[in-house]
Amino acid sequence: MNRNFMLEQLANIQEWDIVIIGGGATGLGAAVDAASRGYKTLLVEQYDFSKGTSSRSTKLVHGGVRYLAQGNIKLVREALRERGRLLRNAPHLSSVQPFIVPVFSWWEKCYYALGLFVYDILSGKLSLGKTQVLSKKQTCAHLPAINPAGLSGGVLYFDGQFDDSRLSTDLAVTASIHGAVLLNYCRASGFTKKRGRINGVELTDTLTNKTYSVSAKSVINATGVFTDSVMQMEDAEKHAIVSPSQGIHLVVPASFFPGKDAMMIPKTEDGRVLFAVPWHEKVVLGTTDTPIEMPSIEPKPLEEEIQFILKHINLYCSSQIKRSDVLSVYVGLRPLVKTNGSKSTALLSRDHTLLISTGGLVTITGGKWTTYRKMAEDAVDNAVFIGKLDKKFCVTRDLPIGHPRNRKLALDRLVNLDPSMADYIYPGYTYIKAEIVYAVRNEMAMTVEDVLARRTRLLFLDANAAIQVAKEVAAIMAKEMGKDVVWQKQQVIAFKEIAGQYLLS
DSSP, rough: OOOHEEEEEEEHEEEEEEEEEEOSHHHHHHHHHHHHHHOOEEEEEEETTTSSSSSSSOEEOOOOHHHHHHHHHHHHHHHHHHHHHHHOOOOTTTEEEEEEEEESHHHHHHHHHHHHHHHHHGGGGGGOOOOEEEHOOOOOHHHHTTTTOOOEEEEEEEEEOHHHHHHHHHHHHHHHHOOEEEESSSEEEEEEEEEEEEEEEEEEEETTOOEEEEEEEEEOOGGGGGGGHHHHHHHHTTTOOEEEEEEEEEEEEEGOOOSSSSEEEETTTSOEEEEEEETTEEEEOOOEEOOOOSSSSSOOHHHHHHHHHHHHHHTTTTSSSOOGOOOOEEEEEEEEOOOTTTTGGGGOOOOEEEETTTEEOOOOEEOOOOGGGHHHHHHHHHHHHHHHHHOOOOOOGGOHHHHHHHHHHHHHHHHHHHHHGSSSTTTTSSOOOHHHHHHHSOOOOSSIIIIIIIIHHHHHHHHHHHHHHHHHHHHHHHHHTTTOHHHHHHHHHHHHHOOOOOOOO
16 A cells, blocks of 8 residues: 555546545445445545544443433444454454453342443444353452452453554455555535535645546545544535534553453443553543533544542552553543534434535545444445445455455565564564554654554554654655654654643643
């Protein structure tokens, strides 16, 4: 997957069957879906693939236990089916994760056990394991860090876990393998129309400022929290449909939650579920649900959100977590769809919404990572109808994602040619220098942030470590890309400015 090759394709192809705006989970899923059906597919992303919400999740592939409590059986059943498909299609990036719900009375034990037994039933043949009721002693064995005071026992259930931005990268690779053209750092700046219907998109390569005008039979808007801006790019009078919500996550050393099991607190003060999830030898704590006025590509954590997570997680821990223990804090935005009468974003629907404008723009928004494939299928089905394309059936339910064996072979080849490529980027983490070169050559990494935030996950795991290695990463990238010392210095400055937001002061 090479950006220069993609630009050549962009210049040579006269008309696209489907153009997708947005390179997050849903957009990339739509590119895989459309390309694997045989449609001529172009995807453009203003920043890097999964730069926004899709790299900042709680790292869970789940049906949504709390949606079950809200009575949304349809959403839970669909998400559980999709959970099973994602784990099956991307086993190298996902796994089964045991969860423990600590309970403090016999009534809680019965209530949550019953709900999670229903959760198992809804998952059907794609179940990941059977729910079990645990004694206090068993619960403490599964969660060595839990405060035993008042503990009655626990309920064990199973969900999925994954690496979100790595999956995004592999979705891009998969779409490319099937013939899609994908471009990061390429902004959609306007639409062209014929008789009131969209028939093309105006594009700007933000790295070179070169502009392109592409023809399209159908266009999909898959821009998440920026959905409204694209809809209003077509029609300035269009009412906003997205009510963005912010959720933060704190990453702490695994010593605070030793063992393989995650902890799920089913209800906090604001009605959110709180998780402590093992991830890449660290633990992710989250999340919050804070309404915001305007979406940002680099949202910042609010002090009250930080205090909220520390306060609530420490209610359950035998060792208290302090601000100084936090290795990284990251913030994601949810594209929640507005519902009349809902004042709290925690109550807004997590189901996805699909709209078609009078000009033919297909907009898909809402939803969550787990259901990305189904969202993509729905979007492509409608784009096919709008564009009057030959009908071809979706094949992504059983389509393998990525090419992990090819990636490993390429990394091994780089190390064989230059043994220094096997050196770790930073001590204590498994990322090696060969991954930087590979990310530039094959995964369209264009900046130091692309490498340290999304091709590897060092920024999310340890922001201070990522800052320390930025200069060396820039030098390796510069050598590979033919960039000068000025570019290296600019990259380091830009990365440190962004990475500073991942540190707690």
